[in-house]
Amino acid sequence: MKGIIIAVNILHFIITVKSSAIFNTDYWSARASILRFEEKIALGGNLIFENDERIANDFLMDLKEKELAEAFSDPTKFSPAKNFIEAYGNIEQSKVFKIIKQMPKGAVLHSHDTSIVSEDFVFNNITYRDNLFVCDVNGTLSLRFFDVPSNDCNWQLLQRIRSNKTMADEINSRIRNQLSMITADPDSVYFNVNIAWKKFMDIFAFITPMLTYKPIYEDHFYQGLKELYEDNVLYLELRSTLPTLYELNGTEYSPIEVLKIYKEVTTRFINDYPDFVGVKIIYAPIRVMTPEEMDAFVKSAVEMKATFPNFFAGIDLVGQEDKGQPLTKYVDKLYPIINNIQTFFHAGETNWYGMKTDENLIDALLLNTKRIGHGYALTKHPFLLDIIKRQDIAIEVCPISNQVLGLVKDLRNHPASLLFADGFPVVVSNDDPGLWGAKALSYDFYEAFMGLMSRNADIRALKQLAINSIKYSSMSNDQKLKANVIWTRKWFSFINQFICDSTRDLVNVSEIVQ
Numbered sequence: 243m244k245g246i247i248i249a250v251n252i253l254h255f256i257i258t259v260k261s262s263a264i265f266n267t268d269y270w271s272a273r274a275s276i277l278r279f280e281e282k283i284a285l286g287g288n289l290i291f292e293n294d295e296r297i298a299n300d301f302l303m304d305l306k307e308k309e310l311a312e313a314f315s316d317p318t319k320f321s322p323a324k325n326f327i328e329a330y331g332n333i334e335q336s337k338v339f340k341i342i343k344q345m346p347k348g349a350v351l352h353s354h355d356t357s358i359v360s361e362d363f364v365f366n367n368i369t370y371r372d373n374l375f376v377c378d379v380n381g382t383l384s385l386r387f388f389d390v391p392s393n394d395c396n397w398q399l400l401q402r403i404r405s406n407k408t409m410a411d412e413i414n415s416r417i418r419n420q421l422s423m424i425t426a427d428p429d430s431v432y433f434n435v436n437i438a439w440k441k442f443m444d445i446f447a448f449i450t451p452m453l454t455y456k457p458i459y460e461d462h463f464y465q466g467l468k469e470l471y472e473d474n475v476l477y478l479e480l481r482s483t484l485p486t487l488y489e490l491n492g493t494e495y496s497p498i499e500v501l502k503i504y505k506e507v508t509t510r511f512i513n514d515y516p517d518f519v520g521v522k523i524i525y526a527p528i529r530v531m532t533p534e535e536m537d538a539f540v541k542s543a544v545e546m547k548a549t550f551p552n553f554f555a556g557i558d559l560v561g562q563e564d565k566g567q568p569l570t571k572y573v574d575k576l577y578p579i580i581n582n583i584q585t586f587f588h589a590g591e592t593n594w595y596g597m598k599t600d601e602n603l604i605d606a607l608l609l610n611t612k613r614i615g616h617g618y619a620l621t622k623h624p625f626l627l628d629i630i631k632r633q634d635i636a637i638e639v640c641p642i643s644n645q646v647l648g649l650v651k652d653l654r655n656h657p658a659s660l661l662f663a664d665g666f667p668v669v670v671s672n673d674d675p676g677l678w679g680a681k682a683l684s685y686d687f688y689e690a691f692m693g694l695m696s697r698n699a700d701i702r703a704l705k706q707l708a709i710n711s712i713k714y715s716s717m718s719n720d721q722k723l724k725a726n727v728i729w730t731r732k733w734f735s736f737i738n739q740f741i742c743d744s745t746r747d748l749v750n751v752s753e754i755v756q
C-alpha cells in the first residue's frame with residue numbers, strides 16, 4: 243500500500259515536471275523517493291533489520307562496496323564479468339566470498355546427482371579406489387570398477403598404470419581433462435552453446451560408469467551432502483536420473499531401489515550431522531524418450547510416490563533443452579498425473595526467443611510446475627512473469643551454470659537481474675558445481691550478490707534467498723518449521739560471529755595505526 247502511494251506520488255511529480263518544467267527541490271526529493279522505492283521492491287527490500295543485523299550489514303556492505311569500487315575503476319578486476327573457470331581463483335580471495343561461505347544459506351533446490359561433488363574429491367579420492375580399471379578407445383578414456391574386467395575393451399588396472407611415475411603423470415592429466423570443463427581459455431574452447439553442452443554431456447558419460455558402482459555412488463552422495471553441510475547448507479532437493487547401479491558380482495539396482503539407497507544414505511548422514519534437515523529426490527531422466535519409455539517413467543514415478551511419499555518430491559526432465567524434446571511432446575502422458583505427482587520443470591534454459599525451447603515455459607506452467615529450473619528466457623515473456631508472481635512459483639536461478647554453458651558471458655547481463663530488482667520469488671542454486679571447479683553453493687551466491695544484484699542489495703537480499711530456499715522447497719510444514727528454527731539459530735550466531743571478527747580486525751588495524 244505504502245509502495246503504491248509512493249509510486250503514485252512519483253508519477254504525479256514526473257507529469258507535473260514535464261508540463262511545467264519547473265526545477266526545484268521537489269526534483270531531489272522525487273529522485274530520492276525513486277531510489278527508496280527501487281530498494282523497497284527489490285529482493286529482501288521488505289525485511290526489517292533484526293537484532294544486530296544492521297551492524298553486520300555495515301561491515302558486509304563496506305567490503306562489497308570496496309570490491310565493486312575497485313572493479314568500477316578497473317573492470318578487468320571484476321570476477322562476475324569473466325568466465326567462472328577463469329575467475330574462481332580470484333573469487334576465493336574475495337572477502338565478501340569468505341563471509342558468504344560462513345553464512346547459513348538455507349537449501350539447495352536445483353542440482354544434479356553425479357555433479358554435486360567437487361572435482362577435487364572425485365579425482366583425489368574416487369579415482370584412487372581399488373578395482374578401478376581404465377580403457378583407451380581412440381584417445382578417449384573410460385573408467386569402470388570390475389572384479390574381473392570384461393573383454394569388450396582393453397581394460398587396465400588404474401593402480402598398476404599409476405605405479406609408473408611417467409605413465410601416472412600422463413594418465414592423471416588425461417583423467418582430469420575428462421572430469422571437468424576446466425581449461426585454460428574457456429571462452430575460445432567452448433565457443434558456442436552446443437560445444438559447451440557437448441563437453442558437459444561427455445563428462446557425465448565419462449563419470450557415470452565409475453560413479454554407478456553402488457558403494458561409490460553411496461560415498462559420492464554422502465560426500466556431496468558433506469560439502470553442502472560444510473558450506474552451511476541444511477537441506478537438498480536433488481534431481482537424479484536414478485541410473486542403474488551395479489555390484490562387482492553383476493547385481494544391478496533399479497530406479498526405485500536407487501531411490502531407497504538415497505534414503506538410506508540420507509538417514510546415515512543425518513545421524514552423523516543432526517542439524518542437517520534432509521533431502522528429497524526429484525526423478526529427472528533425459529528429455530529424449532520414446533512413448534514406451536515415457537510410460538515406464540510415469541509408472542515408476544507413481545510407484546515411487548506411493549512407496550516413499552515423504553522422500554520422493556516429484557519429476558522433471560533434464561538435458562540440453564534446445565536439442566531435446568519440447569514438453570509439448572509429452573503433454574498427453576504428463577497431464578493426467580499432475581494432480582498426483584508434483585512437477586519441477588527445467589524450462590527456458592535458452593537464449594532463443596519464440597522457439598519450442600522458451601515456449602517450454604508455457605507448458606511448465608500448464609503442467610503445474612512448483613518451481614521453474616533456470617527460466618532464463620522468462621523475461622522475454624512478461625505475461626508469464628505476471629502469472630508466476632501471482633501464483634508464487636519460484637525460479638531457480640543458477641548463474642554459473644548459465645555462464646559456463648554459454649548463455650551469457652558477463653553475469654551483469656544475466657536476465658535474472660530483473661527478477662532480483664522486482665522481488666520475484668527466486669532461489670539461487672548451483673546446478674553442477676563439480677563440473678566447473680566450484681564446490682557447494684557459495685560461489686553462485688557470490689556471483690548473484692556481486693554480479694546480478696544491485697550494488698545496493700545488502701545482507702537482507704542474501705537473507706531473503708535463504709528464507710526463500712526453505713519456503714519454496716517441498717518440505718512438509720513440520721519440516722519447514724524445523725528447518726526455520728535451525729536456520730534462524732545459525733543465522734544469528736553467524737551475525738554475531740561476523741561482527742565479532744570484523745570488530746577484532748578493526749581493533750587490530752587501529753593498533754597498527756597507533
Ligand SMILES: *[C@@H]1O[C@H](CO)[C@@H](O)[C@H](O)[C@H]1NC(C)=O
Nearest residue numbers: 366367368369370371372461
Ligand atoms: C576417500 O574419502 C573417505 C571419506 O573421507 C576416506 O575414508 C577414504 O580413505 C578416502 N579414500 C581415498 C582413496 O582417498
Ligand SMILES: *[C@@H]1O[C@H](CO)[C@@H](O)[C@H](O)[C@H]1NC(C)=O
Nearest residue numbers: 378379380381382384394395
Ligand atoms: C576407432 O577409430 C577407428 C579408426 O578411425 C574406427 O574404425 C573405430 O570404429 C573407432 N572405434 C570406436 C569405438 O569409436
Ligand SMILES: *[C@@H]1O[C@H](CO)[C@@H](O)[C@H](O)[C@H]1NC(C)=O
Nearest residue numbers: 403405406407408409410412
Ligand atoms: C614407465 O613407463 C615408461 C613409458 O611407458 C617406460 O619408458 C618406462 O620404462 C617405465 N618405467 C618402469 C620403471 O617400468
Ligand SMILES: *[C@@H]1O[C@H](CO)[C@@H](O)[C@H](O)[C@H]1NC(C)=O
Nearest residue numbers: 456488489490491492493494
Ligand atoms: C553381490 O554382491 C552384493 C554386495 O556385496 C551382495 O549383497 C549380493 O548378495 C551378491 N550377489 C550374489 C548373487 O552373489
Ligand SMILES: *[C@@H]1O[C@H](CO)[C@@H](O)[C@H](O)[C@H]1NC(C)=O
Nearest residue numbers: 745746747748749750751753
Ligand atoms: C588480531 O588480534 C588478535 C588478538 O590480538 C589476534 O589473535 C589476531 O590474529 C589478529 N588478527 C589479525 C588479522 O591480525
Ligand SMILES: [Zn+2]
Nearest residue numbers: 354588615673
Ligand atoms: Zn539443471
